[in-house]
Amino acid sequence: MHIEFEEEEDTLMEVQEMAWYKESKAEETPGGNLRFYRRLAHMNQTELGSKLGISKQFVSNMExxxxxxxxxxxxxxGSLFDVPAGRFI
Incomplete structure (x- = not known):
C-alpha cells in the first residue's frame, strides 16, 4: 500500500476571524449561557422552571x-449550576 500526501499551503488566520469563533461568541450572552448550562445539566425548560419556581415561558424568555x-x-x-452568578448577568 502506497500513500502520498500533498503539501497544503499553511495560511494563518486570526482566531477572531474564524466562523466557529464568531458563532460561539454570539452565544456568549446571559441567555446563551443559561441555555448552555441548562442543557449541560440535561434539563428542559419546564424542569428548570420548576426548580426555580418560574414558568417554562419565563425560562425561554430569559434564554x-x-x-x-x-x-x-x-x-x-449560579448556585444551581455551581458556577459564578456573573455568567448570567
Missing part, C-alpha cells in the same frame, strides 16, 4: 434575551 436575568435570579442559577 432568548426577552426578559433580563435579575441579580437574584443569577445568584439562584
Amino acid at each position: 432568548n434575551g426577552i426578559k433580563p436575568i435579575s441579580r437574584a435570579m443569577a445568584l439562584k442559577l
Whole structure:
C-alpha cells in the first residue's frame, strides 16, 4: 500500500476571524449561557422552571434575551449550576 500526501499551503488566520469563533461568541450572552448550562445539566425548560419556581415561558424568555436575568435570579442559577452568578448577568 502506497500513500502520498500533498503539501497544503499553511495560511494563518486570526482566531477572531474564524466562523466557529464568531458563532460561539454570539452565544456568549446571559441567555446563551443559561441555555448552555441548562442543557449541560440535561434539563428542559419546564424542569428548570420548576426548580426555580418560574414558568417554562419565563425560562425561554430569559434564554432568548426577552426578559433580563435579575441579580437574584443569577445568584439562584449560579448556585444551581455551581458556577459564578456573573455568567448570567
